[in-house]
Amino acid sequence: MSFTATKFAPSPLPLSSTTPRSNDKPLSFSFDHSKANPSSSSFLGSTRKLLRFRAPAKPRSSSPVAAVLLQQTSNLLITKEEGLELYEDMILGRFFEDKCAEMYYRGKMFGFVHLYNGQEAVSTGFIKLLKKEDYVVSTYRDHVHALSKGVSSRAVMSELFGKATGCCRGQGGSMHMFSKEHNMLGGFAFIGEGIPVATGAAFSSKYRREVLNQADADQVTLAFFGDGTCNNGQFYECLNMAALWKLPIVFVVENNLWAIGMSHLRATSDPQIWKKGPAFGMPGVHVDGMDVLKVREVAKEAIGRARRGEGPTLVECETYRFRGHSLADPDELRDPAEKEYYAARDPITALKQYLAENNLASEQELKAIEKKIDEILDDAVEFADNSPLPPRSQLLENVFADPKGFGIGPDGKYRCEDPKFTEGTAQV
Template sequence: MDLEHRKDSSFKLKLDQSEIVSLYEDMILGRYFEDMCAQMYYRGKMFGFVHLYTGQEAISSGVIKALEEKDYVCSTYRDHVHALSKGVSSREVMAELFGKETGCCRGRGGSMHIFSKKHNFLGGFAFIGEGIPIATGAAFQSIYRKQVLQESQTLSVTVCFFGDGTTNNGQFFECLNMAALWKLPIIFVVENNQWAIGMAHPRSTSVPEIHMKAASFGMPGKEVDGMDVLAVREVTEQAIRRARAGEGPTLIEALTYRFRGHSLADPDELRSSQEKEAWTARDPIKRLYNYIIEKDITDHNTLEAINQKVKVIIEDSVDFATSSPEPSVKDLHKFLFL
């Protein structure tokens, strides 16, 4: 499904011009934030493993920006941009990456454990598949509140992100079974970036088409171009409508590509230059930029103003993180449980 969308689709995506421009701004925020993270990491401002999201922004923006504030998001160790899309400020995320007291986890979480109770962002997780049971639990409490506690509000939806490598793990199959059995309001989003660290996806699974695995559990499985934010938004809105109506889960496989290595410590020597070039030519931000101009949604000057605005936000987040205090040693045992 390209930016023009399939004409045979029974669901028509309805976004006004301001919403499309807002998606562009969110994607730019994610891209510039990650670029700055790379700079700060190599300057020794960040420590440990840092996994960047560069190239996958259409999925984060396309999915999370379709949610309501009350909805939940559960991430992976590649979690910075998911948090930004859910509304966690770039200041808080950057400060967390710097290990500062002003970070969203008070500097205790770091790159792989971004969390925000305020924004219903359930966290990043260092181990693959670790977040899927957490997300399933969040979806269960939503339907429990509705069916058992008789709360009148509409169902909150949970989105669970994970990579292609996770789909060979037990948690994936167990939780999809539970979600389908209990008709939980959850959307499982597989960010298939073709590589599980250094293992090419087709070499690691007997069924490379991950979305087809949904049929085993009686739930819809959708494949979407993960480099096309409007296509991602369209399948997400369908899945949200289904979940909120109490019809159960959906599995979305978004085909994408990370433009950098697995982490900033990865020399990225396993992937061929031809493969990288083919995917970077489909840069989701450039595609949306061209679509906006071609459809006369706004002009070059407006988009450039957005770019400059976001650069200021990112620079401010670095200044904020740099000037923020380190956690105190005397508080070592604080905030272990919330």
């Protein structure tokens, strides 16, 4: 094999936003050639030996987002109300996921449970800027997106418990949170699957406005997905069509650097995902996904662009998941130094600090929020626990919007008209 390792050497991952802040902590990854084992093969997977985590030596001054068309916003400050709202949403996301882990280990929920800890700044930074009519399309790591979009803790917790009171009556589960009321268009379990669906939602907004002349159809769609997805064809196909048709969508990459046990640097020829935006004729932005205020600033501009009909934006949020890929991932491949580095940049701690430093909130106010969320979650667990299981009859419901699709029974009538069908005792 004649491939060489240099082919896989990336430029350092930049970490800076459009507006630098004093506490910027740029980060770079690099290959450590000195530690390369000369006898090891240079083919694909061999780069694993070359990957070393490196905390940054010195801040980078140059902005890597030259391709970005975003305008500078003049004021970073948030109001007190906004600050508290963000804090509450992030605390809700964090505490909810911690509660999920507890409930999973207590056997209250089952299957695959992928937690969002560490990435809260992305969900909160983006979704809290949306209107209720706007759409969110998520992945298998979808609990917190649903919560940020306004689905109640009770409904999400109940869904996870597999109860009839869940947001999908227990039929969807952890990876499939849907709420029509909140325009939460689902968690999708497969890599890349949600992106075309999100692009379709954005298409529908444009179609309604331009073909059906619904002047108020200015919904924006947010498509959330991870770094692993950015190697999948559906991502590129949709970047192309979204830019081609100027669709009102923001592609939000939650780059947590790992696709299960596959390092982003080992999976992607050019790890700077934001660069793929300009290649398709849309702005690409890299933002510190551990800083909710920076995320929010970028999100504001991208959502505004979409709403104004100026087309899509690709936003790469560099973030980190504090837990394994799922609750059963042994998480053995991530470097402890890397975990520590990001743990020290906890987005919730950072916001707390910002609020305190700028006298936007007192310690008591923040404590009160935490207490409130604790109570909400205790209530959600109690509610879920006490909720009924889905009845047997539910097994046959919802397969078709028109249940006649189940076909014609031996008596020549539609099977759904058989009383046994709704009793749940029909042959299936």
